[in-house]
Amino acid sequence: xxxxxxxxxxxxxxxxxxxxxxxxxxxxxxxxxxxxxxxxxxxxxxxxxxxxxxxxxxxxxxxxxxxxxxxxxxxxxxxxxxxxxxxxxxxxxxxxxxxxxxxxxxxxxxxxxxxxxxxxxxxxxxxxxxxxxxxxxxxxxxxxxxxxxxxxxxxxxxxxxxxxxxxxxxxxxxxxxxxxxxxxxxxxxxxxxxxxxxxxxxxxxxxxxxxxxxxxxxxxxxxxxxxxxxxxxxxxxxxxxxxxxxxxxxxxxxxxxxxxxxxxxxxxxxxxxxxxxxxxxxxxxxxxxxxxxxxxxxxxxxxxxxxxxxxxxxxxxxxxxxxxxxxxxxxxxxxxxxxxxxxxxxxxxxxxxxxxxxxxxxxxxxxxxxxxxxxxxxxxxxxxxxxxxxxxxxxxxxxxxxxxxxxxxxxxxxxxxxxxxxxxxxxxxxxxxxxxxxxxxxxxxxxxxxxxxxxxxxxxxxxxxxxxxxxxxxxxxxxxxxxxxxxxxxxxxxxxxxxxxxxxxxxxxxxxxxxxxxxxxxxxxxxxxxxxxxxxxxxxxxxxxxxxxxxxxxxxxxxxxxxxxxxxxxxxxxxxxxxxxxxxxxxxxxxxxxxxxxxxxxxxxxxxxxxxxxxxxxxxxxxxxxxxxxxx
Numbered sequence: 001x002x003x004x005x006x007x008x009x010x011x012x013x014x015x016x017x018x019x020x021x022x023x024x025x026x027x028x029x030x031x032x033x034x035x036x037x038x039x040x041x042x043x044x045x046x047x048x049x050x051x052x053x054x055x056x057x058x059x060x061x062x063x064x065x066x067x068x069x070x071x072x073x074x075x076x077x078x079x080x081x082x083x084x085x086x087x088x089x090x091x092x093x094x095x096x097x098x099x100x101x102x103x104x105x106x107x108x109x110x111x112x113x114x115x116x117x118x119x120x121x122x123x124x125x126x127x128x129x130x131x132x133x134x135x136x137x138x139x140x141x142x143x144x145x146x147x148x149x150x151x152x153x154x155x156x157x158x159x160x161x162x163x164x165x166x167x168x169x170x171x172x173x174x175x176x177x178x179x180x181x182x183x184x185x186x187x188x189x190x191x192x193x194x195x196x197x198x199x200x201x202x203x204x205x206x207x208x209x210x211x212x213x214x215x216x217x218x219x220x221x222x223x224x225x226x227x228x229x230x231x232x233x234x235x236x237x238x239x240x241x242x243x244x245x246x247x248x249x250x251x252x253x254x255x256x257x258x259x260x261x262x263x264x265x266x267x268x269x270x271x272x273x274x275x276x277x278x279x280x281x282x283x284x285x286x287x288x289x290x291x292x293x294x295x296x297x298x299x300x301x302x303x304x305x306x307x308x309x310x311x312x313x314x315x316x317x318x319x320x321x322x323x324x325x326x327x328x329x330x331x332x333x334x335x336x337x338x339x340x341x342x343x344x345x346x347x348x349x350x351x352x353x354x355x356x357x358x359x360x361x362x363x364x365x366x367x368x369x370x371x372x373x374x375x376x377x378x379x380x381x382x383x384x385x386x387x388x389x390x391x392x393x394x395x396x397x398x399x400x401x402x403x404x405x406x407x408x409x410x411x412x413x414x415x416x417x418x419x420x421x422x423x424x425x426x427x428x429x430x431x432x433x434x435x436x437x438x439x440x441x442x443x444x445x446x447x448x449x450x451x452x453x454x455x456x457x458x459x460x461x462x463x464x465x466x467x468x469x470x471x472x473x474x475x476x477x478x479x480x481x482x483x484x485x486x487x488x489x490x491x492x493x494x495x496x497x498x499x500x501x502x503x504x505x506x507x508x509x510x511x512x513x514x515x516x517x518x519x520x521x522x523x524x525x526x527x528x529x530x531x532x533x534x535x536x537x538x539x540x541x542x543x544x545x546x547x548x549x550x551x552x553x554x555x556x557x558x559x560x561x562x563x564x565x566x567x568x569x570x571x572x573x574x575x576x577x578x579x580x581x582x583x584x585x586x587x588x589x590x591x592x593x594x595x596x597x598x599x600x601x602x603x604x605x606x607x608x609x610x611x612x613x614x615x616x617x618x619x620x621x622x623x624x625x626x627x628x629x630x631x632x
Contacts (some may be wrong), residue, residue: 291371447506
């Protein structure tokens with residue numbers, strides 16, 4: 001068949017040319033070759049539906065401009081390579097007749113350029129619906145579709161989900177009134193009525209997270225601490241259902257049976273409670289959520305230093321002597337970096353010998369709480385006394401341990417109502433006097449906040465101030481390893497090392513601080529409660545988030561000191577359009593065009609290199625515009 005002559009197929013210059021006689025044209029303007037994946041996808045498509053567009057060819061001319069019998073493909077090199085791949089797979093013959101269009105009248109360069117540039121891609125929504133039709137009407141599986149169109153089965157499943165979104169929402173997406181991020185959120189449910197209702201009821205916050213929050217109300221996110229505690233496998237083994245979010249790069253989703261999840265958490269906590277009970281405690285109470293208010297008002301039994309063995313005592317003494325020697329040398333010669341590190345190491349070793357323990361007689365009348373901690377692990381708090389177990393010390397008005405009423409004045413047999421009335425008058429007088437002593441008020445406020453920050457379970461201040469420390473790890477799991485997170489932790493540890501052992505001694509410590517240290521301590525405690533995290537449904541905190549912007553403007557605040565874009569923290573988690581937008585803003589259009597044709601992972605990696613040192617920030621991390629800028 002290799003000697004078969006070219007035969008016209010129709011009157012419009014369409015001819016059948018043996019595959020082996022088609023050659024790559026040097027006039028083809030496409031210089032970047034097709035990828036193996038693109039050729040494989042094209043081959044699968046041709047095998048399924050044929051060539052929807054024929055290659056454009058011209059005769060190859062040899063010496064003295066005589067035809068060689070071969071033909072140059074000026075437009076359609078990808079189709080030629082796809083047919084060669086089919087021949088290699090023995091799907092077609094090596095000299096299979098290929099329909100082509102002969103064009104010798106027009107410029108080959110113009111033909112090639114026109115095919116590669118003058119075309120309009122279909123809208124993504126049309127593609128989503130077409131994939132859905134192949135799946136639902138043609139009966140093709142995601143794997144079949146993936147093989148035909150050169151994408152992964154996971155991508156096909158995503159497109160099928162998007163194609164199943166409410167037609168009215170897809171229309172909004174086509175018209176530009178909804179972006180792709182928003183559309184992916186609606187794919188979490190197949191309920192069109194619910195999808196449309198949520199879109200209609202959204203306020204100013206129309207982000208993907210806000211949509212997900214509304215659609216999954218009453219369900220539990222897969223990264224919830226309760227799920228971390230019991231494990232997703234245990235929940236599913238108990239019959240629980242998980243709705244997967246196909247567009248979450250962390251393979252997230254939502255658990256639909258919250259009561260089942262809570263029951264499993266309680267059961268696991270109960271098993272842990274049995275091991276704690278075996279330590280000899282009088283009682284152990286299990287709560288899914290730890291009750292701070294209840295434990296803050298309860299008395300506790302005292303702890304004592306753990307007895308040391310003779311060998312441990314010798315080690316302890318040797319460490320103390322070594323620490324004293326190095327500290328004396330540092331005072332005389334100055335503290336070098338390695339000396340400071342050695343002092344820290346010795347102090348850490350000494351601390352291991354200073355562990356506190358409970359006495360058996362205390363354990364026998366006290367109890368423990370077992371609850372779920374904020375980090376997704378069990379939280380066990382030991383040594384609490386119920387009111388009936390508190391022993392009154394002979395000759396004293398207070399009780400053993402640390403009951404809340406230990407420092408209360410005796411009521412001298414007065415009724416509860418009269419006691420409350422008299423102390424209310426005293427409270428009013430104290431309030432009025434404190435209002436006229438601003439220096440003392442500053443100390444009192446600092447003392448109250450410090451007590452909450454460092455003596456969480458002690459009620460040692462008469463000021464009714466609270467300190468709600470902002471939990472950031474739920475939104476950013478790597479926050480502790482960030483520059484800001486490490487600085488906060490180091491500052492907290494430095495202050496904690498200076499705190500007195502007893503909360504009752506805290507007032508004397510705070511009152512003794514010089515004004516600059518007092519203000520520094522106040523600033524640290526206040527900063528712990530600062531919360532500018534935008535969580536799903538956080539539109540109700542609009543005024544608070546605006547206040548965070550105001551604070552940022554009022555102090556030296558520059559996010560480029562703390563954050564720069566990487567594949568892990570931003571570039572690998574946003575769309576290709578956003579990656580290109582970042583590079584375009586920081587490095588210019590030419591740099592963005594340089595990476596525009598790459599796949600997302602490669603694009604993100606090169607973008608990270610390109611943005612390094614450029615101090616580029618996404619809009620969410622940039623300073624809020626001034627009123628003049630906002631009006632401009």
